[in-house]
Amino acid sequence: MTRKMRGVFRQGYKTPAARTPHKALRNAPCGAFCAIRYCRFCAGFPVCRKNGAAQKWKPKGLLLAEVNRMLKKKKVVSMVLALALTVGTVTPCLAASGESNGKSKLASGESPYTSSSVSSWTDESVLTGAWSLDWAKAKINGGAATVTDGTVVLNAKSTLTFDVPITENGTYKIAVKYCPKDAMYMDCLLDMTVNGTDDIASLPLLWADGYSVYGTDRKGNELVPEQISVPQPYLDFLADYHDTNMDDLTYTWEAGTQTVAMTPESQDVVLYGIYVCKETTLPTYKEYMAANAGKADAKDTKIIEAERYMVKSDSFIRASSQKNAALYPYDTYAKLLNILDGGTWSSAGQKILWEFEVDTDGYYQLGLRYLQNSDTNKPVYRTVEIDGSVPFAEWKTVAFDNTRTNKFDNKVLDVDGEPAKVYLTAGKHTLAMEVTIGPLEEIYDGIIKLMEDINAFGMDIQKLTAGQADVNRTWNMDYYMPNAVNDLLAFADRTDALYAKLEEISGANPSYADSLKYASETLRKLTKRPNQIPNKSDLISQGDNSATKYLGNVLSNLNTMPMAVDRFYVGNTEKLPSARSNIFRNTVESVKAFVWSFSADAAEGSYTATGANKSTELTVWINRSVPYVQVLQQIIDADYNSKYGTNIQLSIMPNEQKLVLANATKTNPDVVLSAGIGTPFNFAVRGAVKNLLEYDDFLSFYNQNYNLQALVPTTFNGGVYGATETQDFYVLFYRKDILKALNLSIPQTWDDVKYMMPTLLRYGMNFYIPLSVNTSYKNFAATNPFVTQNGASYVSADGSAAAFDTDPFLDAMTEMTELYEIYGMNSAVPSFYNSFRYGEIPMGVATFGTYIQLQMAAPELAGKWGIAMAPGTKQADGSILRYQPAAGTACMIFNNTTRSDEAWQFVKWWLSTDTQVKYAYLMQGTYGTEYRWNTGNLTAFSQMSYSQEDKETILKQWEQQKEITYHPANYMIERQTSDVWNGVVVDQESLVEEIDRATLVTNRELIRKLEEFGFCDKDGKMIRNYSMDAYADLQEKLAEVKAKEAGTN
Structure with a gap:
């Protein structure tokens, strides 16, 4: 054990370069101080990535000598104390290096995607021999298509119609070369009508990180970059929107003319070409190897960092940070984006593409370090593509086994137990992986069909009982529903068969699908007393203990396929670096992090609201979780701080009770965002917040883009003390x-x-x-x-x-x-x-x-x-x-602020259409649909990524918004x-x-x-009027403002 521990500290840990002896504490050429790790900028490469300085590190051997001395004496406790003391020395050096100076650092650099990577999204060689649409023969809304530089713009709700001449019976797919116009944060859905049959097809919109160099927050934590829509055209096949696996939409056609109509639901699309291809069969691995026989194996190994993807099919697929010393990059004190977030890459059809370059022609193997701990004994599946196509059938569905909680493992993709090889020529290539549910699709579809049948059975029971279950009544089921018992037993048998299939796929007990067993038991239990079946409808298709509820529980487990990836290895995969750091490295890092947590730097980076800022900067508290705050801070840094020369830093307000305490002790902020809709009123009656009508342009500004009715809950006795920023809808x-x-x-x-x-x-x-x-x-x-x-x-x-x-x-x-x-x-x-x-x-x-x-x-x-x-x-x-x-949350300005004009300037910036649109897009683009921002800005909402039909419904309902005066x-x-x-x-x-x-x-x-x-005396006699019609008061004040503005003009 002692010998092994010595080796660990002598060798350090693996980096993209070869193993190099790691010697004690030293400064990297870029000036960053290192301890038991390589410089995060240099990353073990011959040239520092920060400033290009060549590495000339001279070992000092201080820490190594001390650790070895303690290991010899086996004084483990002393070793830990020594490490803690070392960290106490290291921490000030880190602070001095400028990694965390209390300010955010903006992301910079060009977007990392390349034109060649976008062109490789789908291999265009599939178009060889395909039929291509002549725009002159296409019609849009019954008229001739307008062609500009070989492209056609197909707007939402417009219908493109064309005929396809088929000369041979077979199965066909439709490919489209396209680019979105003003991309929305959702796939482009197309209503398809082919020979009178309707379908819904989906086309992904490609996204990329907006910057190649990550920005950081005040603590030095790297932030997920802004997402951008890829502006160049790319090729893809229409996907079947209703297919569980989002497979390509196929049509079985006989020879003759086929009439096709496609209508985008909400996304405008620029079309560069439409093609019809006959479906082909992938070669087996054996056939693939035979076609490339006589090729040599490559000797070198290339590393692809998974978080450094080129393009992806969903904006919210993102990099993430995990505190794991085995991952690269890693930093003890800051969160670095070092893995591809598995939670955002888990739905069928989601695809990511990476680009890499090899030096020589030859066979290359593919390995990766990954984390998959979604459900015990449940594999997840990916389709693997090289240069835009799946090389052989075995990579159409690749299984990745569970790795246990927060444990990364290495995997080399294989066929029949032997590492699989792909032949690559020297130069650039692309690797893509797409989420698929593989063999679980059959189970998923089987459960859906079973639920439909059980629901239909339940509906028949409801018709029989008129929805009233009487426990004192018995039923002659042989007369009313003679097949009821057989139907229930058949449902149970189908449920057992689905569970057995999952067992076969997993090779173990599929505990994540135990609800299938409960459903089967429930159905069989009902057959024991047939004359009571109508009285047990809550066990059939209604209620929390029903068979359909149990079946539904399994569905969400089946179609969720999360898998986090640290890096890929392309080449010789015989000796991959260990996927996990050893216990001693972990101990060292834990001690360092523990000691650092007491430092001033650690406290300075926190978003926690600790009291009023005594500096000259505006203090802003926000009642939101960290993701919302980080994204808004990014926008503030890139836009507001940059424009006005400020350094506003947001603070998270854990609960609104803290506002009461802060106000009582005069440590309140200047501005509060996302407060409850009743909060401005509660502070207004006590004279604690500012009447926004004191700002001459407030009412006219707010009325331009917001519903005036939304201000009603924030009014008090003729004043307006808060501005509604978000709206709900009923x-x-x-x-x-x-x-x-x-x-x-x-x-x-x-x-x-x-x-x-x-x-x-x-x-x-x-x-x-x-x-x-x-x-x-x-x-x-x-x-x-x-x-x-x-x-x-x-x-x-x-x-x-x-x-x-x-x-x-x-x-x-x-x-x-x-x-x-x-x-x-x-x-x-x-x-x-x-x-x-x-x-x-x-x-x-x-x-x-x-x-x-x-x-x-x-x-x-x-x-x-x-x-x-x-x-x-x-x-x-x-x-x-x-x-x-409809009113949701509001922002307000405290009365005792010394920066009143600046506070209003900031609030106006926050409520502006541009900021609200950018924030909504960045939240949804970064974290997904579940973080959709329900802005109260009506102009901004009209630009949100809702379906056009839903958006119109919500906007019409908001026209009927009615709030009460508090x-x-x-x-x-x-x-x-x-x-x-x-x-x-x-x-x-x-x-x-x-x-x-x-x-x-x-x-x-x-x-x-x-x-x-002070509105009435002790006898209940009114001293001054308390108006309960705030909306009428606001309309009157708005009319006065408009009259004044008209007079000025």
């Missing part, structure tokens, strides 16, 4: 497939909802609104739509009394309660998302969060759901009021409104009695709060 979600099966249409009014409730209940289904949330407290967001649509308000116009006993409010509460008492809505839905997904509630009013959930986590519902404007209340003139709240006794108004609803629906009390009780309690609190803030 829209109607509906299942297209279920509405079609039930012959129901999208409801426009609440009367329409009432009309369809009997049909839904007959099949054991329901309708969801926010009042149905599984909590007793019903907030303003749940009750506000009914109150405002009925022309009611919660309190009187002067804020002195509750308006619960007015006729409009009574009408609103009557409708809110009768939907449950008379029409049968479910009053406690644990999860609308799950109920919607499993078909229990096929329609409901929900928010932005549900929209993202369905897009990201319900792949089986793709194309089966949509959104529409929320139902409303029909007016006497025939119009429909669809009022819904009152100092808001909490009591909201609570008593909730209590009225609970009293009637849950406790079965009289509505009138509940209204009387709530009015008495609320009036008492209204007067108490108005007296506290």
Whole structure:
């Protein structure tokens, strides 16, 4: 053991260069101080990558001698203490080297992708002998296509039509050479109609890192660079959007003329060519080797850093940092981007391309260091391409076994147990890997079909029982459903067969699919008592313990294929560097990091808000997580700080309670971003935040791009104390497939909802609104739509009394309660998302969060759901009021700021359309759709990457945004409104009695709060008016501003 430890410290660790003795502490030629590691800039290469200086390191041997001396004496504790002391010496040197100076460093350099790498996305040799479209014979929207320099622009919703002459029966694919016009952060979806048959095809948009040199934050941590759309044309085949594996869309055609029409759903595309190719078969590895017989093996090995890709199919595929001393690059004190993030590269069809160069002709092997720990005993799969094509059939689906939690392993790609070889000529080449689910596709499709069949069976049960399960009733199933038992047993057998297939694929117990066993057991259990089957519908296709729920749990595990990669090895892979660092290296790094954590540098790099900045810089706190803050800091550094010569550094506010404490101790920031929508009001009534109307251009600026209604919750007594930056949306979600099966249409009014409730209940289904949330407290967001649509308000116009006993409010509460008492809505839905997904509630009013959930986590519902404007209340003139709240988060400026003008300048920059668009694109481009930014800037939102149909629906719903004016006794108004609803629906009390009780309690609190803030005297007499119509006040002030501006002009 001692001998082994000595060897470790003598040899150091492997680098892209050959192993070199690592000698104690020394300075690299670039000036960076090193300890038990190579300079992160030099990386062991003969020439320093930082400044080109040649390496001339003279060993000092200090640390090595001390460690060896302790090893001989076997004084391990002393060794650790010595290392800690060494770190205490090293840390100041690192600080002095300038790696972390408290400021962010912008990313720089050209984008790393090359023109040749883009051209190799798909090997253009596949077009040999292919049919090519003559633009003169194509039509767009029935007219001749406009051709410019050999290209045609196909705009969204425009249809390109052309005929394809086929001379031979066979299977064909369509290839397109294209480039996006104003790329959106989503694949280009095409509605395809071929000979009258409809399909949806997908074309990826290529993305690349915007910079070759990573920027850093104030702590020296490297940041994921901005993403750019590749502007040059590239070739790819149309992919089948509904195919689990996103394989190429194929058509089986007979000889003759085939009519093809393609319509982009939302992305404008520049077309350079359309081609039709006959599908070919890949050669086997044996056939490939025979075709290249007599070639020699290459001797050298090239290393490709996985995080240094050229282009990729999704913008959010990104590099990531992992603290692992075996990875390259690595730094004890800063997070370096050193791996390809597996979590962002996990969905079928996602493809990444790298470029490399070899010196000699010959056979090359391919190895890699990777991490795959998604599910125990579950392999993940990749398709491997060289120079734009799969060289042989065995690389169409390559399996990568589980490596255990956070453990990297080496793998050499093989065929039949022997390393696979590819022949490469000297020069540049490309390596690409695409996510595929391989043999699991059959299992996935089998589960989908099984769920559909079980749901159909469940629907028949619902028809039989009319949605009412009576445990005291028994059923003669031989009469009503004679095949029920056999059907359930058949479902169970199919489930067992799927599990057995997974066992065969994994070669071990597929624990990640244990829910299949639970589903089978549930189905078999139902057959034990056939006469009770209709009473157990919750075990068939509804509820958290249903068979379909268990089956659905397995789906998300099957189609998720994450795999992180550190580096690739191309060449001789007989002796790859170890994939893991040894225990002694890890100990050294842990001690160094522990000691450094007490240093000033470590504290300085934190985003944590610790109090007001005493410097001359504006202090900004933000109520967001680290990813949001890092991206915004990047934009601030590149844009605002650069433009205005400032050095604004964001700080994360862990919770809004810290604002209260900071305000009390006068250590509050100048500006707060992403505060809760009620926060500006709460601070305004106490005089702590600035009235934004003091800035002459505020109202006109905000009104240009935002909905004026969004300011209502931030107003207080004629002032505006916050500016809404994000907006939610309440829209109607509906299942297209279920509405079609039930012959129901999208409801426009609440009367329409009432009309369809009997049909839904007959099949054991329901309708969801926010009042149905599984909590007793019903907030303003749940009750506000009914109150405002009925022309009611919660309190009187002067804020002195509750308006619960007015006729409009009574009408609103009557409708809110009768939907449950008379029409049968479910009053406690644990999860609308799950109920919607499993078909229990096929329609409901929900928010932005549900929209993202369905897009990201319900792949089986793709194309089966949509959104529409929320139902409303029909007016006497025939119009429909669809009022819904929308305000999300707000920004505000504290009153005691000494930099008032600068604070407003910053807030205005943040709310501007350009900044909001850039931030939204950068968040989604860097972290994926789940980080989509729901900006309140209407102009910016119109440029977001939503489908055009959904975007129009959301914008129309926002036209019906209706917010309530806040009152100092808001909490009591909201609570008593909730209590009225609970009293009637849950406790079965009289509505009138509940209204009387709530009015008495609320009036008492209204007067108490108005007296506290000087609006009435102790006898309840109003001293000054408290306006409850903030929107009318804002419109009046806006009219004054416009009149003033017109007079000035």
